[in-house]
Amino acid sequence: MKIAQIAPLAECCPPKLYGGTERIVSYLTEELVRQGHDVTLFASGDSQTAAHLVPCSAMALRLDPTIEDRLPYYVMMLDKVRQRAHEFDVLHFHIDLMHYPLFREMKNRIVTTLHGRLNLPDLQPFYEFFSELPLVSISNDQRQPMPPVNWAATVLHGLPSDLLMPMKKPRNDYxxxxxxxxxxxxxxxxxxxxxxxxxxxxxxxxxxxxxxxxxxxxxxxxxxxxxxxxxxxxxxxxxxxxxxxxxxxxxxxxxxxxxxxxxxxxxxxxxxxxxxxxxxxxxxxxxxxxxxxxxxxxxxxxxxxxxxxxxxxxxxxxxxxxRFTVERMAKDYLDIYRNLVSQPDTFVDEISLSAEIIDLREAG
Missing domain, CATH: 3.40.50.2000 (Glycogen Phosphorylase B;)
Known part of the structure; x- marks a missing residue:
């Protein structure tokens, strides 16, 4: 599959220090590449990946002392994604909600993983407004505050099996x-x-x-x-x-x-x-x-x-x-991707239907 991963820009992929979302995006991206998929990663320019990297800022925004406002960089990133959207079977967003108005008509090719807390009051009217777009939760409990929305699945995080290993003789002293x-x-x-x-x-x-x-x-x-x-x-x-x-x-x-x-x-x-x-x-x-x-x-x-x-x-x-390997996580996401692309493109269908109605009116 041709897959776009759209990462936050606060940290690089993978982060040099702290950073949960970008770390998961990185693990998923590298595993999808390892499995033979054609993956493009939209992320900060200092990211390290085997995928095709599209730099959307020079470096992780949190680590760049010259950055005062992060919003312009996200707007520029979304424009890059929009221009290349036709190249991908699936676009997987990890940036919360800013992309929704631009990609709403592509709802059968986009999916958004929500990585943060969802019990903030301003989120309720937003997700009610965009309730048809497919979402992924990272735990079932995360869903509790949400209005009725289009949940595609819950996908628990996973790590590469060889990333962190047990100590042969752990000290167990702290x-x-x-x-x-x-x-x-x-x-x-x-x-x-x-x-x-x-x-x-x-x-x-x-x-x-x-x-x-x-x-x-x-x-x-x-x-x-x-x-x-x-x-x-x-x-x-x-x-x-x-x-x-x-x-x-x-x-x-x-x-x-x-x-x-x-x-x-x-x-x-x-x-x-x-x-x-x-x-x-x-x-x-x-x-x-x-x-x-x-x-x-x-x-x-x-x-x-x-x-x-x-x-x-x-x-x-x-x-x-x-339970928690990156292979299992990638499998869960691939199931979501394949289910998405198997659905009819309702936006195209609506355009075709409108054209037919116009033709009928003109003929009449």
Whole structure:
């Protein structure tokens, strides 16, 4: 198939540091190429891919200090996609909603994966207005706030099997928090859990400008005052196997409707169990007692930490290989693509019908 992947421009594909959506777009793109499909990736110019790359900004917008407004770059990218849309069997968008008016008439050749939270009030009238366009959710829970729309499927994320590997002799001497410093990710809960268990906690996370005040005024003082807490900062892909693989458990103490939670399956790939709060997608990702524990409060989390001392890490890895590989993710998306292109092109049919009506009127 000829497939276009349209990625966000905030990070490159794959991201050099933090970045969930662009990472998934990259894994999917490379797997589709590996399987022999003709893939074009619309992304930042510093992306690395085996697909045909169409640069839509010089570099990842988040890392370019000269960028003040990201919108113009997305408009230019969409114009490039629009000009070349006729070349593709399927156009797969990962940029939320900006493309809808431009590609509405191509609804049988486009699909959009929604990677973010959907419980924001301004999204409801939008998706009601464009309710016919096919959407993919990344968990079933993510769908809960939405009005009736055209769900094509739920596709859980997947990773390349050889990307992150278990440690042969994991140290199991600390707890890990990996992700982003922000109130909804609740790194403060991770600190509470570590204090309750007496275990060291390593926090590998980025601090966005929007969360700088939260970090400086609230979280950093907690980190500085606790001798068993270490703030590592952002880490790259090559550092994750070591960081996650040597941890006794990953703490995922979220307090928001998490659409998926990529870090959970990254930990599983390393054979590391996950202790996660029951929010959003967590029950769909964690197999209770197999890949980790689902908890409701700090005390339950602390008790779960103690249960992970002799956890079967080989079973965690085996569950990852069964449920969360990029091969499975690509298969799910290919099923969606093939179903799309098998449908009649209703836009063309409507044009043809209009022409016939005009012909009849003129003949009459």
């Amino acid at each position: 707890l890990a928090f990996l992700g982003r410093i922000c109130p909804e990710k609740r790194p403060d809960r991770a600190i509470e859990i570590a204090m309750a268990t007496g275990m060291p906690l390593k926090i590998a996370a980025k601090v966005d400008p929007a969360d700088e005040e939260y970090w400086q005024s609230y979280l950093k003082p907690l980190v500085d005052s606790a001798p068993n807490i270490e703030f590592v900062g952002e880490i790259n892909e090559q550092q994750k196997s070591d960081f996650l693989g040597h941890a006794q458990a990953l703490l995922f103490p979220i307090d928001w409707p998490e659409p998926f939670g990529l870090v959970m399956i990254e930990a599983m790939a390393c054979g590391t169990p996950v202790i996660a709060f029951k929010c959003g997608s967590v029950p769909e990702v964690i197999d209770e007692g197999v890949t980790g524990f689902i908890v409701s409060n700090v005390q339950e989390a602390a008790d779960a930490v103690r249960k992970t001392v002799n956890f079967d890490r080989a079973r965690v890895r085996a569950t990852f290989e069964k």
